[in-house]
Amino acid sequence: PVSPGVLTPRTGSKTLCKATSPRKVSMVFRKLPGVSASGMGLRLSQKFVFLLFLSGLVTLCFGALFFLPDSVRLKRIFLSKTETQPVTVGSGSENDAREAHPKRAKEQERPRAVASAKGETSTKLKSLSRPPAGSHEATAARAPEDRTLPRSRTEFKGCLLKPPLGSDSGKPGDPATTERREKVKEMMKFAWDNYKLYAWGKNELRPLTRNGHVGNMFGGLRGASIIDSLDTLYIMGLMDEYNDAKEWVKSSLDLNSNGEASLFEVNIRYVGGLLSAYYLTGEELFKNKALELGEKLLPAFNTPTGIPRGVINLGSGTSWSWGWASAGSSILAEFGTLHLEFIHLTELSSNPIYTEKVMNIRKVLNKIEKPHGLYPNFLSPVSGNWVQHHVSIGGLGDSFYEYLIKSYLMSDKTDDDAKMMYYSALEAIEANLVQKSPSGLTYMAEWRGGILDHKMGHLACFSGGMIGIGADDGAPDKRQHYLDLAAEITHTCHESYTPTKLGPEAFRFDAGAEATATRLSDRYYILRPEVIESYMYMWRLTHDPKYREWGWEAVEALEEHCRVESGFSGIRDVYTMTVGHDNMQQSFFLSETLKYLYLLFSDDDLLPLEDWVFNTEAHPLPVVRKSCLQDEATQDKTLAE
Ligand code: DMJ
Numbered sequence: 001p002v003s004p005g006v007l008t009p010r011t012g013s014k015t016l017c018k019a020t021s022p023r024k025v026s027m028v029f030r031k032l033p034g035v036s037a038s039g040m041g042l043r044l045s046q047k048f049v050f051l052l053f054l055s056g057l058v059t060l061c062f063g064a065l066f067f068l069p070d071s072v073r074l075k076r077i078f079l080s081k082t083e084t085q086p087v088t089v090g091s092g093s094e095n096d097a098r099e100a101h102p103k104r105a106k107e108q109e110r111p112r113a114v115a116s117a118k119g120e121t122s123t124k125l126k127s128l129s130r131p132p133a134g135s136h137e138a139t140a141a142r143a144p145e146d147r148t149l150p151r152s153r154t155e156f157k158g159c160l161l162k163p164p165l166g167s168d169s170g171k172p173g174d175p176a177t178t179e180r181r182e183k184v185k186e187m188m189k190f191a192w193d194n195y196k197l198y199a200w201g202k203n204e205l206r207p208l209t210r211n212g213h214v215g216n217m218f219g220g221l222r223g224a225s226i227i228d229s230l231d232t233l234y235i236m237g238l239m240d241e242y243n244d245a246k247e248w249v250k251s252s253l254d255l256n257s258n259g260e261a262s263l264f265e266v267n268i269r270y271v272g273g274l275l276s277a278y279y280l281t282g283e284e285l286f287k288n289k290a291l292e293l294g295e296k297l298l299p300a301f302n303t304p305t306g307i308p309r310g311v312i313n314l315g316s317g318t319s320w321s322w323g324w325a326s327a328g329s330s331i332l333a334e335f336g337t338l339h340l341e342f343i344h345l346t347e348l349s350s351n352p353i354y355t356e357k358v359m360n361i362r363k364v365l366n367k368i369e370k371p372h373g374l375y376p377n378f379l380s381p382v383s384g385n386w387v388q389h390h391v392s393i394g395g396l397g398d399s400f401y402e403y404l405i406k407s408y409l410m411s412d413k414t415d416d417d418a419k420m421m422y423y424s425a426l427e428a429i430e431a432n433l434v435q436k437s438p439s440g441l442t443y444m445a446e447w448r449g450g451i452l453d454h455k456m457g458h459l460a461c462f463s464g465g466m467i468g469i470g471a472d473d474g475a476p477d478k479r480q481h482y483l484d485l486a487a488e489i490t491h492t493c494h495e496s497y498t499p500t501k502l503g504p505e506a507f508r509f510d511a512g513a514e515a516t517a518t519r520l521s522d523r524y525y526i527l528r529p530e531v532i533e534s535y536m537y538m539w540r541l542t543h544d545p546k547y548r549e550w551g552w553e554a555v556e557a558l559e560e561h562c563r564v565e566s567g568f569s570g571i572r573d574v575y576t577m578t579v580g581h582d583n584m585q586q587s588f589f590l591s592e593t594l595k596y597l598y599l600l601f602s603d604d605d606l607l608p609l610e611d612w613v614f615n616t617e618a619h620p621l622p623v624v625r626k627s628c629l630q631d632e633a634t635q636d637k638t639l640a641e
Contacts, residue, residue: 502554
C-alpha cells in the first residue's frame with residue numbers, strides 16, 4: 001500500500017524520493033479518473049516490478065556482449081572508438097599476429113611474389129585518419145596523400161617472401177658447418193659477456209685494460225656495442241643477452257645528449273641498429289627510439305644545398321664539417337650513406353621529410369658534372385661543387401656506392417634512379433680504377449685528379465659483395481662479367497690476408513708489392529668485417545665452398561691472434577705472428593664481423609637476400625614492397641572495421 005501522502009505530492013508535504021523533481025513525481029502519481037486509490041496503487045507496483053524486470057534484462061544482454069568471443073565489430077558498435085583495440089602494430093610475436101588476424105595469417109602463407117606478380121589491386125588509404133596532432137608522426141611535414149598512418153612492422157612482415165629466421169633459424173644441414181656456426185656464436189657470447197662485465201653502457205670494450213671506451217663519434221650517446229649487437233644476438237638465439245640489451249635500451253638509452261656526433265656513424269649504428277631490432281622483434285621501443293633519434297639528425301641538412309654536414313650537436317642541432325675535410329666539405333661516403341635508414345624512417349613515421357632529404361642529395365649529385373663519370377670524395381655543402389678530385393671505393397667513398405645498389409634492391413627494384421646511378425658509377429670505376437697486378441690480381445686503385453694510386457684499403461674489400469649482389473640486375477651481357485669481377489676482387493682481398501690470415505688496413509700493388517702493406521702504418525687490423533662480408537655474399541651467390549673455407553680461416557685467425565682473456569682486440573701488425581693488441585673491441589665486430597660469419601655458416605633462409613638488405617653496419621632492413629604494403633594496410637583496416 002502506498003500512503004495517501006505519496007499520492008498527492010503536489011499538495012502534501014511528503015515526497016517519494018528526494019532526488020526526483022516534483023514535476024516528474026506529479027506526472028507519475030497523479031490520480032487517474034475512475035480508479036480507486038488502492039487499485040491504482042496495485043497497478044503502479046506491478047508496473048514498477050515490470051519496469052525493474054525490463055531494465056534488468058537489458059543490463060544482462062548488454063553485459064553478455066563482453067562474454068562473447070572477441071568481436072571487434074560488436075565492440076565497435078557498442079563501445080566508444082577509443083576503446084577499440086588497435087590491430088597488432090609491430091608488437092608481439094608472430095603467433096600474436098596470427099591470433100589477432102587469422103585471415104591475414106592465412107594470406108601470409110601464400111607466397112607474396114604470387115600476389116604481386118598477379119598485380120593485385122592496392123586500395124589507397126585516404127580515409128584513414130592522420131596521426132594525432134603533436135605526435136612525433138605529425139611533426140615537421142605532411143603525410144603523403146596515399147599514406148596517412150605510420151607503417152607497422154606487421155605490414156612489412158606480411159610482405160616478406162620468407163620468414164626472417166628461416167624454417168629452423170638458418171641451421172645448416174651438415175654437422176661440420178653447424179659446428180662452425182656454433183663456434184661463431186660462442187665468439188659472440190664471449191665478446192658480449194666481456195663487454196657486459198667490464199664496459200656495460202659504454203660504447204666499446206677495452207679488453208686488455210678491462211674497461212669501457214666512450215670516444216667522441218656518437219655525440220655523447222652511449223651503448224654503441226649494445227645497439228650494434230641487438231640484431232646479432234637475436235638471430236643467434238642468444239635470448240638472455242638480447243633481453244639484457246633490450247632492457248638497457250628501455251632504461252638507459254638517453255637520446256638527449258649534447259655532444260658532437262658523426263651524422264654518418266650515428267645513422268648507420270644507432271638508427272640502423274634500432275630499425276633492424278624493431279623489424280626483427282616487433283618491439284615498439286626500438287621504433288620509437290629510432291624515430292626520436294632520426295629527428296635529431298635533421299638539422300644537419302640545413303645547408304644552402306641540403307647536403308648535410310658531417311658533424312652535428314644532437315642537443316642544439318648545430319652542425320659543421322669535419323676539421324680535417326678540405327675547405328669545409330662534406331664526405332661522399334657520409335652524406336651518401338643515409339638513404340636506406342631514412343627511407344625506413346619515412347615508412348615508419350609517415351613523415352616524408354626523411355625521404356625528401358635523401359632524395360635531394362641525389363638531385364644535387366645528379367646535377368653536378370662528374371670527372372670521367374666518377375664521384376670525388378669531397379663536396380662543398382655550400383656551393384654543391386666538388387672540392388678535391390680524390391676518388392676511392394675504400395674509405396671516404398665506399399658506402400655511397402653500396403647504398404646506390406642497395407637502395408635499388410630495397411625499393412623492390414623500383415628505384416630506377418639509384419639503379420642508373422649505380423651502374424654508370426660502376427662503369428666509370430671499371431674504366432678508370434679497376435686494375436690487374438702483374439701476378440693477375442684484380443684490384444681497385446684510388447684516383448687523385450687523374451693519377452692512380454695503386455693502393456686498396458681493407459674498407460674497399462666490401463666491393464666484392466656489392467658487385468656480386470648487383471650482378472643480376474646489370475645489363476644482360478654484363479651479368480656474368482660482374483659476378484666474375486666480384487669473385488676476382490674477393491679473391492684479391494683473401495690474398496691480402498696473410499701470414500696471420502688477417503688482413504692489413506691497406507695493401508699495395510706497386511714497387512713489386514702484390515696485395516701487401518708496404519708501410520708500417522698500414523699493417524694493423526681492427527677487427528674489420530669487409531673481407532668476410534664479401535665471403536658471405538659470394539657464398540650466397542655461388543655456393544662455392546671456398547668462401548666458407550676462407551671464412552673459417554678467418555675464424556681461426558681471430559681466435560688465435562685477436563682473442564684475449566677478456567674479449568677480442570684489434571692487432572697492430574698482421575705480418576707478425578707475435579702480435580701486439582690495440583686494446584679495442586670495436587662495436588662493428590659484434591654487428592658485422594661476427595654476424596657475417598654466422599650467416600656464412602647458416603642456411604640461405606636466415607635473413608634471405610630477397611627480403612633483406614643489410615645497411616653498411618650489417619643491420620638488416622626489409623625490402624619495401626609498396627603495392628603489397630598497401631594491400632596489407634587495407635586488410636588491416638578492413639579487419640579492424
Ligand atoms: C663500419 O662501421 C661500416 O662498415 C662502415 O661503412 C665502414 N667501416 C666500418 C667497419 O670497418
